[in-house]
Amino acid sequence: AQSVSQHNHHVILSEAASLELGCNYSYGGTVNLFWYVQYPGQHLQLLLKYFSGDPLVKGIKGFEAEFIKSKFSFNLRKPSVQWSDTAEYFCAVNARNDYKLSFGAGTTVTVRA
Amino acid sequence: NAGVTQTPKFRVLKTGQSMTLLCAQDMNHEYMYWYRQDPGMGLRLIHYSVGEGTTAKGEVPDGYNVSRLKKQNFLLGLESAAPSQTSVYFCASSYLGKVYEQYFGPGTRLTVT
Numbered sequence: 001a002q003s004v005s006q007h008n009h010h011v012i013l014s015e016a017a018s019l020e021l022g023c024n025y026s027y028g029g030t031v032n033l034f035w036y037v038q039y040p041g042q043h044l045q046l047l048l049k050y051f052s053g054d055p056l057v058k059g060i061k062g063f064e065a066e067f068i069k070s071k072f073s074f075n076l077r078k079p080s081v082q083w084s085d086t087a088e089y090f091c092a093v094n095a096r097n098d099y100k101l102s103f104g105a106g107t108t109v110t111v112r113a
Numbered sequence: 114n115a116g117v118t119q120t121p122k123f124r125v126l127k128t129g130q131s132m133t134l135l136c137a138q139d140m141n142h143e144y145m146y147w148y149r150q151d152p153g154m155g156l157r158l159i160h161y162s163v164g165e166g167t168t169a170k171g172e173v174p175d176g177y178n179v180s181r182l183k184k185q186n187f188l189l190g191l192e193s194a195a196p197s198q199t200s201v202y203f204c205a206s207s208y209l210g211k212v213y214e215q216y217f218g219p220g221t222r223l224t225v226t
Contacts, residue, residue, distance in 0.1 A: 004155075006155075009153065032213050034213055043117075043216075043217045043218065043219055043220075044156075044203070044205075044215075044217040045217070046213075046214055046215075049213060049214070090155055090156065092213075094212060094213045098212070099144060099161060099163055099169075099212050100146075100158055100161060100171065100212065101158075101212065101213065101215065102158075102172075103148075103155040103156040103157070104155050105153055105154055105155040106153075106155045106156075
């Protein structure tokens with residue numbers, strides 16, 4: 001079974017700072033990788049996804065993530081955060097041909113105005 | 114189009130009581146899931162269903178039962194609630210073959226005293 005670890009539990013930033021959230025997974029086979037976001041009081045929603053091809057994927061709201069296969073990592077980045085990026089971010093992994101997603105523990109990001 | 118809805122939004126139970134959480138989706142999705150979200154542990158899959166009349170265990174199924182008698186509904190039952198089941202429960206659904214793109218409900222906050 002696959003597992004996902006997120007490096008940071010809580011990150012506090014000022015507006016315009018750069019953000020990078022780490023995500024590592026353990027699984028020997030082919031995987032699909034995702035970042036989900038949960039804004040305060042809202043549902044989880046898909047931020048971006050990686051299946052194959054270009055390892056640098058772009059998502060909504062200026063977020064991007066890079067898949068480094070040799071490091072089993074899928075880190076999320078944003079060059080300049082806004083107060084509205086305050087949310088909880090979850091990395092998730094899906095083994096190909098599996099019905100399930102495995103989520104990391106989540107990282108709470110607080111952006112101070 | 115309401116998406117994924119959950120009933121109730123909040124509930125307080127005493128130890129040993131039973132209850133059923135209802136999830137409904139109007140997107141004609143084949144797959145449905147129940148997760149629990151606990152601080153520092155992310156989302157953990159309780160049970161899931163890949164179609165009407167079928168259910169399967171996820172990562173943390175003990176103490177829960179599920180049923181999917183209709184395609185649009187997925188019920189999560191707690192037969193004898195325990196304080197360890199205090200959590201936020203999320204239902205999700207997805208299309209056949211798109212297990213990664215899950216649509217989440219608003220959650221049910223359950224407290225067991």
